[in-house]
Amino acid sequence: MVEERNKMKIAITGGKGGTGKSTIATALSYKLAKTKKVLLLDLDVDCPNDDLILGIKTEKVKDVESMIPKFDYKKCVKCGLCSKVCREHAIVFVKGNFPFVIPEQCIGCKACKIACPRNAIGERKQKIGEIFTSSEGKFTLISGKMRPGIEESSLVVNAVKKFSEQYEKNYDYVIIDTAAGTHCPVISALLGCDIAIGITEPTPLGEHDLGLILKLTKNLKIQTYVIINKSNMGNKKLIENLIRKCRTEIIAEIPYSKEIEKNYSAGKPVEHESINQIARKIEQLNLSVFRNKNFKV
Amino acid sequence: MKTITILSGKGGVGKSSFAASLSIVLAEKYKIVAADCDVDAPNLGLLLGIKKFKNLKRISTNYKAFINEKIVKCKNKNKLSDICAFHAITIEEGIPAINKFLCEGCGACKLLCPEGIELRKVKNAKILETSTKYGFYLVSGQLEIGESGSGKIVEVIKEKAKRIGEKIKADFIVIDSSAGIGCQVIASVRESDFVVGITEPTPSGLNDLRRALSVVEHFKIPSGLVINKFDMNKTFTKKIERFAKEKNISILGKIPYDIRFVEALVNLTPLILYAKEYQNLFNKIKDNILSIL
Numbered sequence: 001m002v003e004e005r006n007k008m009k010i011a012i013t014g015g016k017g018g019t020g021k022s023t024i025a026t027a028l029s030y031k032l033a034k035t036k037k038v039l040l041l042d043l044d045v046d047c048p049n050d051d052l053i054l055g056i057k058t059e060k061v062k063d064v065e066s067m068i069p070k071f072d073y074k075k076c077v078k079c080g081l082c083s084k085v086c087r088e089h090a091i092v093f094v095k096g097n098f099p100f101v102i103p104e105q106c107i108g109c110k111a112c113k114i115a116c117p118r119n120a121i122g123e124r125k126q127k128i129g130e131i132f133t134s135s136e137g138k139f140t141l142i143s144g145k146m147r148p149g150i151e152e153s154s155l156v157v158n159a160v161k162k163f164s165e166q167y168e169k170n171y172d173y174v175i176i177d178t179a180a181g182t183h184c185p186v187i188s189a190l191l192g193c194d195i196a197i198g199i200t201e202p203t204p205l206g207e208h209d210l211g212l213i214l215k216l217t218k219n220l221k222i223q224t225y226v227i228i229n230k231s232n233m234g235n236k237k238l239i240e241n242l243i244r245k246c247r248t249e250i251i252a253e254i255p256y257s258k259e260i261e262k263n264y265s266a267g268k269p270v271e272h273e274s275i276n277q278i279a280r281k282i283e284q285l286n287l288s289v290f291r292n293k294n295f296k297v
Numbered sequence: 298m299k300t301i302t303i304l305s306g307k308g309g310v311g312k313s314s315f316a317a318s319l320s321i322v323l324a325e326k327y328k329i330v331a332a333d334c335d336v337d338a339p340n341l342g343l344l345l346g347i348k349k350f351k352n353l354k355r356i357s358t359n360y361k362a363f364i365n366e367k368i369v370k371c372k373n374k375n376k377l378s379d380i381c382a383f384h385a386i387t388i389e390e391g392i393p394a395i396n397k398f399l400c401e402g403c404g405a406c407k408l409l410c411p412e413g414i415e416l417r418k419v420k421n422a423k424i425l426e427t428s429t430k431y432g433f434y435l436v437s438g439q440l441e442i443g444e445s446g447s448g449k450i451v452e453v454i455k456e457k458a459k460r461i462g463e464k465i466k467a468d469f470i471v472i473d474s475s476a477g478i479g480c481q482v483i484a485s486v487r488e489s490d491f492v493v494g495i496t497e498p499t500p501s502g503l504n505d506l507r508r509a510l511s512v513v514e515h516f517k518i519p520s521g522l523v524i525n526k527f528d529m530n531k532t533f534t535k536k537i538e539r540f541a542k543e544k545n546i547s548i549l550g551k552i553p554y555d556i557r558f559v560e561a562l563v564n565l566t567p568l569i570l571y572a573k574e575y576q577n578l579f580n581k582i583k584d585n586i587l588s589i590l
Contacts, residue, residue: 015337015338016308016309016338016340017307017309017310017338017476018307018308018309018310019308019309022501044477046306046477046478046479046482046508047306047476047477047478047501047504047505047508047509049307049501049505052500052501052504053500053501067382085404085408087403087404088403107382107403108382109382109383109401109403109404109405110382110405111403111404111408114408114409146478146479148478148508148511149483149511149512149515150479151448151479151483152479152480153479153480154383154401155382158383179476179477180309180337180338180475180476180477181335181337181338181447181475181477182337182338182440183337183445183447183481184401184445184447185479186337187398187399187443187445188399191396191398191399203559203562203563204343204562204563204565205313205340205343205344205562208338208340208343209338209340212337212338215442216442216443219398219442219443220398233556233559234559234562234563261529264499265498265499265500265529265530265533
């Protein structure tokens, strides 16, 4: 039996889009994987790009499916209760007609099935996404990809998290790349992480959105550090003031450089002294300190 | 009244900056209403010079489930954890508990235990209607921290923008949507008359744009592209142009990389007012949009 490793789960997040979450998540994973076993989860299921940034080929391993109602019109008495209990308005019911479902709007909650007095609703599956993996040496990538047109990204995030659970025990680090924003798919990705790193840029927009993510991680009781990307472009004081107010710490600053941009555009992981610095900082963190404080899920 | 929605898939490619400048050039000739439909991380207000968000109205588009003491009598209580599609219910020592951060308020659990579970409306967002110093109205929203239901909040913002638009007899509603392709983007795109896809010449930029446009295609809405920072990687810009040609989507304009974009952001000034030489380019983009609309 493989000995369970004391893995550390680190979320890379930040609120604002395009601040460098995926670039840093991939670069950091690449760096850590030189000595430790690293699992990178791309949970930006709307727009997963970690494979592109690393320039690696992934293989599809699984479909993500969600339940949608299957009506048995022989049993249905056209009472319309299924439509009434559906808070997503995914079931259309016009008096005198059989109900039907709009698949893209269905979140698979099964409320209709439970509510149906005639047992006329069964289950069928709809594909809402796919899971891809790629592995090389000490590094593994698992990415979730939502099917365009589906609204509920967090269903795919949760499915990828569940899928990866079985493998996590074999790794020293699990790095989680979240989507932009602060809503459900980001919350789902953050839950269960030991620490989070908020990536921001020194603009008022970066500051504003980082402020939101720091509030969110505070509510979720996840210790969050900050990295200022493109630190030489804009006004760093904005971020420094926010950091002081939120009592956290800036663990690295990454200046804008043509070199980084070039690697990024070419689909190569970024190697930079600032990434090494982040890796060192992470290696020094004492996991037990966070574990005791964190929210149990 | 026509609705123009700006999206990109990938975050940080310049949606809000573009939306602010486009709104300003449109407002020179037309009556418009701007709507910030990125309710997770709303930035359009900041760019339009609104420093203090006053007169916020708290709204509720969502429910959450709460457990009460009658739950012990519910004979279905052990099934609750399995029924919850969002893994929000755990059962500890025979008593169910709900993780409020994961609850989507679908109400499936209440159907199993009608007495022991209450569904309560939660105030999940703040909405702001305000005039801007550029002579048009802005409707903006902010998801409350840790809440869900962003798609429905977008619908409320759109409805408000539409109502203001009807009142002032607006010609256009300009929607700045969020990153990604999920509920907020779908709610933004739905019923739009035209979509502007904005992208940058990087592998992620094109990949995410493709995904976002597949959502637009689903609704059969005409669209056009803007390539931001097009001179950063000309080979990739060519790739995007080829993609546009294949898809029969017109390129509305190409914006060069300019450090003054960042300076404009830091100064919270819309680009075309900070760097006036871009007014021609934005006017041209506007004309290109109007010629298709």
